[in-house]
Amino acid sequence: MRARVATLAILAFFAQAAAAADIGRIKTLEGAVTVVRGEARLPATAGMPLQQSDRIVTGRDGAAGITFNDNSMLSLGPETTLDISRFSFGASGQPDALDATLHAGTLSAVSGKIVTRSPEAMRIHTPTTILGVRGTEFLVKVTAPAR
Amino acid sequence: MKPLRTGAAVACAAALAGCAIASQALAPRKPETLVVVVPSRVDGHVGAVVVNTPGGQQVLDAAYASARVPQGRTPQVATLGPEEVERSFAAARRAAPPPPVTFTVHFVLGTNQLTAQSKETLKSVMAEMGRRAAADIHVIGHTDQLGPESYNDALSLRRAERVRDHMVAHGFARELITTLGRGEREPLVDSGLSNPENRRVEIIVR
Numbered sequence: 001m002r003a004r005v006a007t008l009a010i011l012a013f014f015a016q017a018a019a020a021a022d023i024g025r026i027k028t029l030e031g032a033v034t035v036v037r038g039e040a041r042l043p044a045t046a047g048m049p050l051q052q053s054d055r056i057v058t059g060r061d062g063a064a065g066i067t068f069n070d071n072s073m074l075s076l077g078p079e080t081t082l083d084i085s086r087f088s089f090g091a092s093g094q095p096d097a098l099d100a101t102l103h104a105g106t107l108s109a110v111s112g113k114i115v116t117r118s119p120e121a122m123r124i125h126t127p128t129t130i131l132g133v134r135g136t137e138f139l140v141k142v143t144a145p146a147r
Numbered sequence: 148m149k150p151l152r153t154g155a156a157v158a159c160a161a162a163l164a165g166c167a168i169a170s171q172a173l174a175p176r177k178p179e180t181l182v183v184v185v186p187s188r189v190d191g192h193v194g195a196v197v198v199n200t201p202g203g204q205q206v207l208d209a210a211y212a213s214a215r216v217p218q219g220r221t222p223q224v225a226t227l228g229p230e231e232v233e234r235s236f237a238a239a240r241r242a243a244p245p246p247p248v249t250f251t252v253h254f255v256l257g258t259n260q261l262t263a264q265s266k267e268t269l270k271s272v273m274a275e276m277g278r279r280a281a282a283d284i285h286v287i288g289h290t291d292q293l294g295p296e297s298y299n300d301a302l303s304l305r306r307a308e309r310v311r312d313h314m315v316a317h318g319f320a321r322e323l324i325t326t327l328g329r330g331e332r333e334p335l336v337d338s339g340l341s342n343p344e345n346r347r348v349e350i351i352v353r
Contacts, residue, residue: 067247127178128180137185138182138194
């Protein structure tokens with residue numbers, strides 16, 4: 001039992017260490033943009049490093065561009081909510097993957113080395129579809145239901 | 148548009164069984180996705196995106212090929228006009244970061260010294276940094292395919308760190324540089340041998 005608790009503690013530690021690694025940075029910024037990281041709501045800044053599980057939210061006049069460690073790029077237009085659900089690149093024993101979820105708004109995307117090496121390892125999830133990316137440049141817009 | 152909807156509603160009342168489409172058109176807006184494949188701004192290359200829905204797959208692989216994906220319905224595929232696309236996505240496209248640029252440097256064989264050409268390359272790296280807002284640098288070491296993988300992993304990281312130190316000594320900000328060692332996993336030339344071309348350090352300016 002004690003061993004199992006210890007194992008869990010170690011696993012939790014590694015999960016946290018893995019999650020805390022920088023996966024890319026905010027490169028361009030316009031208007032109000034917030035990074036939601038766990039319980040924290042951080043005002044985005046140019047050059048800010050991002051982590052797996054971050055949510056990026058842009059305001060009515062907001063826009064932001066992200067460059068990931070594999071050279072993938074995602075940029076968000078106004079009133080957009082994007083989760084970086086998973087990012088893994090070049091980690092030993094782990095397949096490369098970029099999973100992002102667009103809940104609402106507009107996204108401009110350019111694939112990077114993850115897709116060059118394993119097509120469709122980059123996926124954009126939306127409320128109505130999952131997009132498997134085989135290459136290069138594309139745009140996505142999600143119109144959310146009226147509230 | 149309006150008379151059409153009214154017509155649909157009338158038809159709906161007349162034949163309740165066949166009104167699924169009409170009722171969706173009149174219902175409160177449901178989430179909808181629009182995806183458009185566009186030519187690369189860098190080289191005009193047109194890639195492909197696979198649209199997965201419970202009903203199946205649709206591959207978009209032409210310039211301005213698009214799919215509209217309403218909830219629970221079949222994607223509607225169409226080719227859009229570039230101006231229409233630009234209007235809908237102007238802000239997101241304007242926010243696109245400048246594409247990363249990769250430079251490669253080499254050591255003089257059997258030494259810790261960068262080649263003369265590589266020292267020139269570092270000047271270009273510095274110039275590229277100056278052109279960008281919020282730039283950062285990844286320095287990635289690589290080895291040839293000779294020797295054990297673990298040894299090459301360590302060696303490639305040492306190579307990257309050596310380049311980093313050289314850069315810092317020449318005025319680059321240390322906190323903007325990330326060093327990585329990829330060992331022999333990303334050879335330029337997959338010869339399985341000792342190939343000097345594979346002993347290199349990549350500098351990526353983002």
